[in-house]
Amino acid sequence: MIIESLLLQTKLFLQDDMGIEIVETKVADDGTDRVSLGDYTSMIGVGGKINLMVVISYQNELLNVLVESFMDGEEVDPEEEQEIKDSVAGEVVNTIMGLALPTFPNRGKGVTITPPITINDASNIAKHKSSKIITATITTEHGAMSVSVIGPEDILK
């Protein structure tokens, strides 16, 4: 339920807000113990009544298109480029999480969310033995992004 909601909001965000065409989506619930990360990654911690980690990872080309859209055609100063990319990566996960939250168990009431954290120098994130990982991969006309949820098995089923 949680991954379906995040996937739906990601698709709506990409298509309706960013004007990006989606080519394919896939959900992997295969018992993997790690999330493979793309070129840029941003994550949000969910706490309170539900404890989860939501990780969104982007291929560089797709993040560049998202940056262009956020900048409304304004040119990016090369000195600010890294900070802007980190900021957009974080803002996208923040927005998708916020849109999906009302569809979480108990309509997301009693749930707290951390500000986004950006990770750029890691190739994967490993789970703790008792948790579970489900990943949705969204392939677009400008490259792919993945949305992963890491959390207790009973919440993610």
Add this chain to the structure above:
Amino acid sequence: MLKVLIVDDSMIIRKKVAKLFEKFGHEVLGDAQNGQEAIEQYNSKKPDLVTMDITMPDMDGITAVKEIMKDHKDAKIIMVTSHGQEDMVIKSIQAGAVGYMLKPITEEKLAQTIGEIFPEYAVDEQDDEIDILNDDF
């Protein structure tokens, strides 16, 4: 023209919101990345309007609203949040915020919110249509 303070921990959102306000002819006095900076800037700049993110590091937006409202009962603060959490919005309004906008922020949402709080600055859609017609001819 409104004098505006923008509070958000996201650089891209600060840039985007500032650009929209400037497009509407308002003046952005400054920006802040957390609640503490927002209080300091409010006290020194006395803006007509503040846009305030809710979830920020160090001090969140709801705490900042409470602090600003203690000394400035007439402060006009709009909460900006990506969280569809009714309880966060309710807490913000109880703290003294005059309205809220859900992210993603668009020109239409911002224009509507400004118009609700400051009717004298409402964007007249009819005028826009006339402008577009004039552009065509």
